[in-house]
Amino acid sequence: MTGQLRAATSGFQLATRRNVELALLLFVMVLLLGYAAAVEAAVIEEITGDFWVQTATLGVLFFAAHLAVRFLAPNADPVLLPAVAFINGLGVLFLRRVDYAYLTKAKVALRADFSPWAGLGGKQLLWTVIALVFAIVILVVVRDHKSMSKYAYTLGLLGIILVLIPALLPASLAQREGQSNGAKLWIRVGSYSIQPGEFAKIMLLVFFAYYLVKKREVLSLASRRFLGIDFPRGRDLGPVITVWVLSLMILVFVKDLGTSLMYFGMFVVTVYIATERASWLIIGLGLFLGGAFLAYFLGASVGGPFANFYTRAEIWLDPFADPSGDGYQLVQSLLGLGQGGLFGEGPGNGSPRFIPEVQNDLIFAGLGEEIGLFGLTAILMVYLLIVERGLRTALGVRDAFGKLFAGGMSFTLGLQVFVIVGGVTRLIPLTGQTTPFMSAGGSSLMANWILIFLLLRISDAARNPASTSASARPGVGRRNPPEQLHDAPTEMIR
Amino acid sequence: MSTQGGFNAPLRRVGVVTLVLFGMLFVNLNYVQGVKAKDYRTSDYNARVQTAEYDVERGKIIVGDTAVAESKETTDSLKYLRTYPGGEMYAHVVGFRGVNIGSSGVEKLEDEYLSGNSDAQFADRISEMFTGQKPGGNVVLSLSKGAQETAWKELTGQKLSKTGAAVAIDPRTGAILAAVSFPSYDPGPYASHDTKVAVDAKTKVESDKELKPSLNRAFSDRFPPGSTFKVITSAAALANGATPETVMQAGNNYQPPQTSNFSIKNSSQNTCPEPSITLKQALTVSCNTSFARYAVESLGPDKLKEMGRNFGFEEIPHIERDDKNFAFGVAKSEMGTMSGPDGKVDPPALAQSAIGQREVKMTPLQGAMIAATVANNGSQMRPYLVQELKTYDLTTTHFTAQPKELRRSCTPAISRDLQDMMVNVVENGTGKKARINGFKVGGKTGTADGAEEEGAHGWFIGFVMKDDKPIIATAVFLQNAGKGGSGEAARISGEIMKSYIAEKGLS
Known part of the structure; x- marks a missing residue:
């Protein structure tokens, strides 16, 4: 092909930047190795001969992921994989550090001989293996992200079912052990539990993206202007209202503000991207805040299904009102953060045992x-x-479905980080979200890695010179194309 | 419709929205980990502070050459466990340091030094950054092991009283040589790393409302001093121009003016039935009527109270290095009012006060201070408990108690007269049981009616001297001891003095 030939000589367009990715990965592995050594030095008071085993295992895994990307999506974004690898690796190593903390002083001698596959950290390492295998399989299977839209309705239905299963299950099977008032986000079978919502997120987004690409004219065309903002007609509000009601139901039955906020935010933002109508953001934010306030006052007056949300809001407003009861989690979270201060106590020098759920919500x-x-x-x-790399991918890809899916995915990931970190730091009420790539747990890790590999797949398409219009523009020199790529016009698929 | 550039503008704005969301996280995180960090770090609910504290071996509290409180390494999550080899005997002085139940006594008073965090140890902390953390500093108490053990043994061994206290002071320095309050409690379980064990132990001790084992009767509770207060009245009389040989009116009854059915009596018809008696003899036999009459007719309330203040009444005796009194809560001994609401003298009140009744209240510590001051030629020394602060290896001394004169309570001449009179009490009077062969022991017994309908309190305050040099002063208090209480108190005082003399190798 002429494009490839020319790129091979000019060096920029076919520079797949896989070597950049590899270099970044190496840098990440050095950071992780340093962290692992620092933890052992602090906790065991010596760096054992095995301190590198977990990091090296992670290194092999990420290198395999890199090879998969090199061969299956050679033009993919070079930053995503190393960035996620960093967070994932830090999560594994911190969970191992938590394992050390739970080995009491009596068993302190065991720390040095603690198997790399034992405890929370070992389990998380195993989950990382499984998650990456799944994600690579997805990369193999989904050769073109547009093909996902063929299964939009199936995936959408599956997504709704996955969200609803824990909500409809008896509490004992849907809540985290020992948290009778907690969020119903799990399906528990024996000692195993999965969090179906993590997968539902991706499936629902496939459906949203597909649906909105089809309906975008209706949602964006007819409108009335009010205060300088275009508002949609009442009858076009239907789908939004439906999702809003659904998300409020999630708030009430799943008992989780964070999950509710996530789905609703995901939907509203994809609608906004599809229609370019800021009014959707305003309507969405208004509806959500209104719903939350309503739930708060219903919780204060009626109680019942709203009581959980009311309690959480009360804890958020004054965590120290009941520091060893309701407010315990948030109080200990804040004390931990405060203890760290600007520079922290140093890796391995903190007291993670004082922070409840430090392996999950409060990691x-x-x-x-x-x-x-x-x-x-x-x-x-x-x-x-x-x-931001995810959003850049959305900018770069040309098909509407890809843009909506990548944009929605990236924003949802950011929103999830906002919801959990905001909760932990008392910016918003604390809710039971996982910290992406970090919290202990296979579902979340697997779903989020799949999400990242889908983004890699889309970014490969966005940067793939074979499918860009670059070859149709022979006059384009070596200096200007990146902007062109990133602002690639949308191709509608019907 | 055209799709050129579609979605890109909103995608960019979503990027901005994400930036704003993360911006909020950054700002909030700065608030939590920056602005509020100190509050959170020092929060009462932050268990890390305590854990860090237990990573370091807390210094010992030492009496003589024995540790009465020390930390032992354990395999618990908290590395060091505080133990109290001194047990009940030292509980009220040493106090306790619990994980979640606060602290008391010297453990509270010298907490910073024991934990290695005092300003004096700053340089050590700097060098520890290179050499590794060392145990906290040791606190050497002024207590005499012999005096403390004897006081404890005698108080718990006597049969008259269920509650009481003993205090001994070195008259020349103010060093507290013994401080016992009984009954006591075992502070061991208070330091348990198991909060439930600690709380249960403390609750159990504090639920005993009758005996109040946690109350430090030596420093923090006050009782009517009874006849021991006649030492103050005698001092006031001497300052008022009287001599030990001044003849006073005696008799079995004294009815103060403005009363009809009230009169001061003596403890028995044989005390001082004769019509007149010298001041010295009045103190020796503890003649109530002569002291009461003298106070009303010759002294007046102002001179009596002034002398009381000179000996330390109406002021908290600070045994802590600063004047905060926060660890021991030493009580103020008081004389109350001896006047009516109109400001005029109330003769019956004055008559009763002069013999240590009515509103006069004194701590055993104050009692020992009176005896010590008499023995020290009228110079009252500030009492103290902490003799030295030393590093964990005892190589460096950061603090050594400097004896400090609180005040001149009376002239040396008056104090010598008082010494003679009090020696006469022990040699020929009510305090015979305190006698020690080869030593000059002086003292004064006291029998005071408490508020309760139980037996009277028994008191003895006294001192021992050799070659005109004071050795030790004591106060022994037996609550509701009833008949024979003051004699038993005198005997116990003698035993405490003897053990200290033996310990010092003076006999």
């Missing part, structure tokens, strides 16, 4: 105690980088 607080404000800021920056 960010546990890390914050040890790596401080600066460390957490770095992690948030990496998350932000992932989200």
Whole structure:
């Protein structure tokens, strides 16, 4: 092909940047290795001969993922994989650090001989293997992201079912062990539990993206202007209202504001991207806030299904009102973060045992105690980088479905980080979301890695010179194309 | 319709929205980990502070060459467990340091030094950054092991009283040599790392409302001093121009003016039935009527109260290095009012106060201070408990108690007269049981009616001297001891003095 030949000589267009990815991965592995050594030095008071085993295992895994991308999606974004690998690896190593903390002083000698596959950290490492295998399989199977839209209705239905199963299950099978008032987000079978909502997120988004591509004219055309903003006609509000009611039902029956906010936010933002009508954002935000306030006052007056949300809001307003009861989680989270301060206590020097659910919801607080404000800021920056690279992918890809899916996916990931980190730091009420790529748990890790590999797939399409119009524009020189790529016009698929 | 550029503008704005959301996270995180960090770090609910504290071996509290409180390494999640080899005997002085139940006594008073966090240890902390953390500092108490053990053994061994206290002071320095309150409690379980064990133990001790084992009767509770207060009245009389040989009116009854059915009596018809008696003899036999009459007719309330204040009444004796009194809560000994609401003298009140009744209340510590001051030629020393603060290896001393004169309570001449009179009490009077062969022991017994319908309190305050040099002063208090209480108190005082003399190798 002429495009390939020319790129091979000019060096920019076919520079797949896989070597950049590899270099970034190597850098990430060095960081993780340093962290693992620091943890052992602090917790075991010596760096054991095996300190590198988990990091090396992660390194092999990520290298395999890199090879898969190199061969299956050679033009994919080079930053996504290393950025996520960093967060994932840090999660595994921090969970191992939590394992150390739970080995009591009596068993302290065991720390040095603790198997790399034992405990929360070992389990998370195993989950990382499984998640990456699944994600690579997805990359193999989904050769063209547009093909997903063929199964939009099936996936949408499946997604709704997955969200509803825990809500309809008896509490004992849907709540985390020992949390009788907690969110119903799990399906528990024996000692195993999965969080179907993590997968439902992706499936529902496939449906949203497909549906909105079809309906975007209706949703964006007819409108009335009010206060300088175009508002849709009442009858076109139907789908939005439906999703709003659904998300409120989630709030009430799943007992989780975070999940509700996630789905609703995901939907409203995809609608906004599809229609370019800021009014949808305003309507969405208004509806959600109104619903939340309503739930709060119903919880205060009626109680019943709204009581959980009311309690959570009350804890958020004053966590120290009942510091050892209702407010315990948030109080301990804040104390952990405060203990860390600007620089943190140092890897391995904190007291993660004092923070409840430090392996799940409050992992960010546990890390914050040890790596401080600066460390957490770095992690948030990496998350932000992932989200912005995702949005850049959406800008780059040309088909409407891909744009909506990638944009929605990226924003949802960012929203999830906002919901859980905001909850842990008392910006918003604390809810039971996982911290993407970090919290202990296979469902979340698997779903989010699949999400990242789908983004990689889409970004491969966006940057693939074979399918760009670059070859049709022979006059384009080596200096200007990136902007062209990123602002590629939308091709409608019907 | 055209789809050129579609979705890109809103996608960019979604990017901005994400930036805003993350911006909110950053700002909030700065607030939590920056602005509020100190509040959270020092929060009462932050268990890390305590855990960090237990990572370091807390210093010992030492009496003589024995540790009465020390930390032992454990395999618990909290590394060091505080133990109290001193047990009940030292509980009220040493106090306790619990994980979640606060602290008391010297454990509270010298907490910073024991944990290695005092300003004096700053340089050590700097060097520890290179050499690894060292145990906290040791606190050496002024207590005499012999005096403390004897006081404890005698108080718990006597049969007259269920509650009481003993205090001993070095008259020349103010060093507290013994401080016992009984009954006591075992502070061991208070330091348990199991909060439930600690709370249960403390609750059990504090639920005993009758005996109040946690109350430090030596420092923090006050009782009518009875006849021991006649030492103050005698001092006031001497300052008022009297001499030990001044003849006073005696008799079995004294009816103060403005009363009809009230009169001061003596403890028995044989005390001082004769019409007149010298001041020295009045103190020796503890003649109530002569002291009461003298106070009303010759002294007046102002001179009596002034002398009381000179000896330390109406002021908290600060045994802590600063004047905060926050660890021990030493009580103020008081004399109350001896005047009516109109401001005029109330003769019956004055008559009763002069013999240590009515509103006069004193701590055992104050009693020992009176005896010590008399023995120290009228110079009252500030009492103290902490002799030295030393590093964990005892190589460096960060603090050594400097004896400090609180005040001149009376002239040396008056104090010598008082010494003679009090020695006479022990040699020929009510305090015979405190005698020690080869030593000059002086003292004063007291029998005071408490508020309860139980037996009277028994008191003895006294001192021992050799070659005109004071050795030790004591106060022993037996609550509701009834008949024979003051004699038993005198005997116990003698035993405490003897053990200290033996310990010092003076006999």
